[in-house]
Amino acid sequence: MEYCSKCCHQMPERSFFIHGYQMPVCSRCFGMIIGHICGLIGAFHLNIPMPICILLLFPLILDGTLQYKTSYVSNNLKRVITGICFGFSVVYLLIRLIISLL
Secondary structure (H helix, E strand, C coil), X not given: XXXXXXXXXXXXXXXXXXXXXXXXXXXXXHHHHHHHHHHHHHHHHCCCCHHHHHHCCHHXXXXXXXXXXXXXXXXXXXXXXXXXXXXXXXXXXXXXXXXXXC
């Protein structure tokens, strides 16, 4: 399987390391995984307004697009934070939508 040159999972500077071992996903995707878990829990325990959740999607979209289209270089802290916000919002909104339809 051949990976594209833009794929960040294999780039050491875009990944976290634990005890010298590179994580299998980049810091942004790791943040999204954390966000998904938090969104799953939060959807049943929190009442966050819809506009706030929608706004939480934009930092990742902006950071990722700027990095892909320009010479801007994000760092792992920004990647993980934007990933958490995005992952949380996606799962939270999806679960709240499903609950409202039931």
